Amino acid sequence: MTKAELVGAIAADAKISKVAADKALKAFIDGVISALKKDEKVMLVGFGTFSVSKRKARKGRNPRTGKEIKIPARNVPKFTAGKAFKEAI
Numbered sequence: 001m002t003k004a005e006l007v008g009a010i011a012a013d014a015k016i017s018k019v020a021a022d023k024a025l026k027a028f029i030d031g032v033i034s035a036l037k038k039d040e041k042v043m044l045v046g047f048g049t050f051s052v053s054k055r056k057a058r059k060g061r062n063p064r065t066g067k068e069i070k071i072p073a074r075n076v077p078k079f080t081a082g083k084a085f086k087e088a089i
Helices: 001-015 019-037 085-089
Strands: 040-044 046-054 056-060 069-070 074-081
Touching: 001 019, 019 040, 019 046
Parallel strands: none
Antiparallel strands: 040 046, 046 074, 056 069
């Protein structure tokens, strides 16, 4: 499902215009991103939890040359599905 298809489905289910559904989806995505930037969790009961996972710096290998490289530490977004979501699938 693409973003446009999701916006259409939201608009049809909520009986609102596609423009309003697009704004609502954009507001949701922006809200999740801003919360994760502040290192907060976003918990949607029954759906799942968005959080930030911290990866430590490590050493790796360039598969083409075999040369050792340094991989810097970074924060990565993470989603854990909730129980009701898992059961629905």
